[in-house]
Amino acid sequence: xxxxxxxxxxxxxxxxxxxxxxxxxxxxxxxxxxxxxxxxxxxxxxxxxxxxxxxxxxxxxxxxxxxxxxxxxxxxxxxxxxxxxxxxxxxxxxxxxxxxxxxxxxxxxxxxxxxxxxxxxxxxxxxxxxxxxxxxxxxxxxxxxxxxxxxxxxxxxxxxxxxxxxxxxxxxxxxxxxxxxxxxxxxxxxxxxxxxxxxxxxxxxxxxxxxxxxxxxxxxxxxxxxxxxxxxxxxxxxxxxxxxxxxxxxxxxxxxxxxxxxxxxxxxxxxxxxxxxxxxxxxxxxxxxxxxxxxxxxxxxxxxxxxxxxxxxxxxxxxxxxxxxxxxxxxxxxxxxxxxxxxxxxxxxxxxxxxxxxxxxxxxxxxxxxxxxxxxxxxxxxxxxxxxxxxxxxxxxxxxxxxxxxxxxxxxxx
Amino acid sequence: xxxxxxxxxxxxxxxxxxxxxxxxxxxxxxxxxxxxxxxxxxxxxxxxxxxxxxxxxxxxxxxxxxxxxxxxxxxxxxxxxxxxxxxxxxxxxxxxxxxxxxxxxxxxxxxxxxxxxxxxxxxxxxxxxxxxxxxxxxxxxxxxxxxxxxxxxxxxxxxxxxxxxxxxxxxxxxxxxxxxxxxxxxxxxxxxxxxxxxxxxxxxxxxxxxxxxxxxxxxxxxxxxxxxxxxxxxxxxxxxxxxxxxxxxxxxxxxxxxxxxxxxxxxxxxxxxxxxxxxxxxxxxxxxxxxxxxxxxxxxxxxxxxxxxxxxxxxxxxxxxxxxxxxxxxxxxxxxxxxxxxxxxxxxxxxxxxxxxxxxxxxxxxxxxxxxxxxxxxxx
Numbered sequence: 087x088x089x090x091x092x093x094x095x096x097x098x099x100x101x102x103x104x105x106x107x108x109x110x111x112x113x114x115x116x117x118x119x120x121x122x123x124x125x126x127x128x129x130x131x132x133x134x135x136x137x138x139x140x141x142x143x144x145x146x147x148x149x150x151x152x153x154x155x156x157x158x159x160x161x162x163x164x165x166x167x168x169x170x171x172x173x174x175x176x177x178x179x180x181x182x183x184x185x186x187x188x189x190x191x192x193x194x195x196x197x198x199x200x201x202x203x204x205x206x207x208x209x210x211x212x213x214x215x216x217x218x219x220x221x222x223x224x225x226x227x228x229x230x231x232x233x234x235x236x237x238x239x240x241x242x243x244x245x246x247x248x249x250x251x252x253x254x255x256x257x258x259x260x261x262x263x264x265x266x267x268x269x270x271x272x273x274x275x276x277x278x279x280x281x282x283x284x285x286x287x288x289x290x291x292x293x294x295x296x297x298x299x300x301x302x303x304x305x306x307x308x309x310x311x312x313x314x315x316x317x318x319x320x321x322x323x324x325x326x327x328x329x330x331x332x333x334x335x336x337x338x339x340x341x342x343x344x345x346x347x348x349x350x351x352x353x354x355x356x357x358x359x360x361x362x363x364x365x366x367x368x369x370x371x372x373x374x375x376x377x378x379x380x381x382x383x384x385x386x387x388x389x390x391x392x393x394x395x396x397x398x399x400x401x402x403x404x405x406x407x408x409x410x411x412x413x414x415x416x417x418x419x420x421x422x423x424x425x426x427x428x429x430x431x432x433x434x435x436x437x438x439x440x441x442x443x444x445x446x447x448x449x450x451x452x453x454x455x456x457x458x459x460x461x462x463x464x465x466x467x468x469x470x471x472x473x474x475x476x477x478x479x480x481x482x483x484x485x486x487x488x489x490x491x492x493x494x495x496x497x498x499x500x
Numbered sequence: 501x502x503x504x505x506x507x508x509x510x511x512x513x514x515x516x517x518x519x520x521x522x523x524x525x526x527x528x529x530x531x532x533x534x535x536x537x538x539x540x541x542x543x544x545x546x547x548x549x550x551x552x553x554x555x556x557x558x559x560x561x562x563x564x565x566x567x568x569x570x571x572x573x574x575x576x577x578x579x580x581x582x583x584x585x586x587x588x589x590x591x592x593x594x595x596x597x598x599x600x601x602x603x604x605x606x607x608x609x610x611x612x613x614x615x616x617x618x619x620x621x622x623x624x625x626x627x628x629x630x631x632x633x634x635x636x637x638x639x640x641x642x643x644x645x646x647x648x649x650x651x652x653x654x655x656x657x658x659x660x661x662x663x664x665x666x667x668x669x670x671x672x673x674x675x676x677x678x679x680x681x682x683x684x685x686x687x688x689x690x691x692x693x694x695x696x697x698x699x700x701x702x703x704x705x706x707x708x709x710x711x712x713x714x715x716x717x718x719x720x721x722x723x724x725x726x727x728x729x730x731x732x733x734x735x736x737x738x739x740x741x742x743x744x745x746x747x748x749x750x751x752x753x754x755x756x757x758x759x760x761x762x763x764x765x766x767x768x769x770x771x772x773x774x775x776x777x778x779x780x781x782x783x784x785x786x787x788x789x790x791x792x793x794x795x796x797x798x799x800x801x802x803x804x805x806x807x808x809x810x811x812x813x814x815x816x817x818x819x820x821x822x823x824x825x826x827x828x829x830x831x832x833x834x835x836x837x838x839x840x841x842x843x844x845x846x847x848x849x850x851x852x853x854x855x856x857x858x859x860x861x862x863x864x865x866x867x868x869x870x871x872x873x874x875x876x877x878x879x880x
Contacts (some may be wrong), residue, residue, distance in 0.1 A: 130545055134646035138646035141710070181706070182705070260507055269505075269511070272515075328555060328559060330559065
């Protein structure tokens with residue numbers, strides 16, 4: 087009962103957040119200072135000036151560190167979201183993980199949906215840098231109508247497998263860095279209930295991590311479905327590994343081509359995949375599955391976190407918007423040796439990874455090629471970009487096989 | 501890390517109670533649903549919640565053979581606010597400690613008898629360590645960067661006021677040069693960012709290496725760690741068997757640092773029930789581990805060895821410290837207790853006990869029996 091009331095309060099808060107500059111919104115957020123306000127006590131940590139608590143970021147190379155000035159820190163550090171989540175907890179992962187000279191990590195997470203609004207002065211800058219100049223006034227298009235896709239059936243001499251993934255979070259419940267055990271269990275219940283109502287080709291079963299038998303575990307590992315307790319300090323420092331494996335689990339359909347992770351880095355991660363080059367079919371199933379799950383949770387009074395500026399709200403700012411990574415494992419042994427390979431990928435707005443996923447090496451000239459962008463373009467647009475791009479890469483590979491020049495195919499940067 | 505979630509109150513405590521069925525630590529054994537429900541929504545002045553205190557025990561189910569504590573204090577007040585949980589944990593961990601018991605503090609080295617003559621043919625080195633917290637600042641699981649830096653400043657100010665045998669220097673971890681680092685590693689002084697999940701899950705590694713450092717005197721026999729698992733860890737050590745000298749330096753150093761802090765209006769966290777307040781309940785009271793590296797190759801093979809140690813209120817570890825194996829029959833032997841006995845009493849146990857162990861070892865070398873040397877009852 088009280089959970090229903092909270093859900094609507096969340097919706098109100100989120101809606102209120104969009105009314106930029108409104109006195110009502112301003113009042114709401116300044117009133118929300120933690121349990122201390124409610125208990126009638128004061129936050130003793132505010133006795134220290136902001137400068138005494140400003141992190142040492144001199145050795146740091148992440149997007150948070152590049153944007154968190156002492157002035158921004160001073161402005162935001164005595165604020166909290168209505169749940170009591172504060173700035174220090176958002177930035178903890180970036181403070182604890184200075185980063186890599188070559189890889190620029192984000193270094194910032196949201197503990198709940200309201201973080202993006204209450205700490206907008208920092209999040210907006212991080213989003214701007216990470217998403218190629220996405221401004222606070224921009225609108226993000228959501229489009230899950232897969233019938234708009236043209237083509238999408240790749241030459242299977244080159245494309246070995248196709249996959250589309252995204253994430254979704256349930257409005258009214260805190261995100262993995264900040265959630266209580268009760269909230270996490272509620273997420274599990276809401277999502278697993280909805281998934282268990284899926285029918286036809288989507289019908290499947292839920293495997294909670296804490297009750298998994300050895301046989302189930304082995305099978306899920308063989309199917310490459312099982313996710314493990316995170317070991318990356320980037321994730322652990324944000325607090326999302328707490329209480330493992332409580333309320334974590336994997337759901338997949340009987341056909342093993344639609345898979346949902348529950349309570350890993352986000353409330354849910356949704357994956358559609360299959361061997362071969364029919365990414366159109368993969369995307370069809372992806373959209374149908376997502377829309378069906380959304381319909382089922384809405385029937386029980388829940389909804390996904392979403393707004394028209396940031397699209398789907400996820401824990402890491404890098405996954406805002408569509409949260410979508412559509413990709414293929416594709417054989418490009420000749421093209422990948424071309425000096426212009428990187429340039430071509432960049433112009434096509436694609437990125438490469440090894441076939442083990444992010445930060446792994448390519449094996450035998452087979453690469454994981456996927457869209458680079460997440461925010462500012464719709465799902466349909468991004469999948470189309472991937473399809474057109476991969477088709478061009480295959481065309482170039484074929485040309486190189488015939489020892490022809492690929493100059494005429496090289497795209498100009500958009 | 502500071503865990504505060506107001507949305508939590510919209511769920512019954514029953515729904516938040518952790519899953520502890522596979523757990524084997526003191527927190528899991530003591531945290532009933534009733535205790536959780538009665539304490540879940542409480543908050544200390546520094547913002548510490550029950551969930552925060554128990555997080556390390558929830559995340560680390562434990563080991564079938566080793567019973568970890570599974571709870572940490574985020575501030576001094578935690579021991580009071582969450583007494584429903586901490587009292588039974590303390591009672592179980594410290595072999596029975598009543599809620600109204602008083603703990604004796606005695607840091608007068610003159611009260612120690614003997615200890616300057618442990619046989620150096622057997623005793624390779626002697627060491628005493630403890631920890632201290634500075635009142636008014638939350639503890640490593642909860643502290644902000646500002647608090648941690650204040651603790652560093654206060655401690656280093658006091659240490660820099662030491663002279664004579666205590667004159668020394670502070671080496672902050674951030675900004676340490678490679679040469680300094682190599683030397684500190686060689687001296688076995690350097691502590692690293694904790695990797696044990698028991699510690700990291702409690703939140704004490706946040707912001708590493710900000711405001712962490714090592715201070716040692718020129719003689720390299722008095723060493724202080726700043727902001728590792730506690731605000732301060734103090735270590736006195738030297739080669740050989742002069743435990744009395746080690747303990748005297750330990751007491752003198754601690755007392756001098758305390759006076760210097762008091763002259764600036766600061767003090768250690770202490771009360772007459774729990775003694776010195778530290779992050780882990782296992783270190784309450786004296787927080788003292790006094791011990792030696794001693795060669796007992798024959799005695800350690802005797803089937804009665806563990807029983808003898810227990811009766812002497814001693815424990816054994818490998819020479820690499822806790823959870824390491826003994827090498828060549830050389831063991832780290834130290835007091836098993838922390839709370840309910842004074843510092844002098846605990847060091848006395850070590851001195852008296854080690855003397856007896858060496859006597860037994862000598863007899864066994866000559867293939868003589870040790871039966872009449874074996875203590876019949878546990879020391880009190």
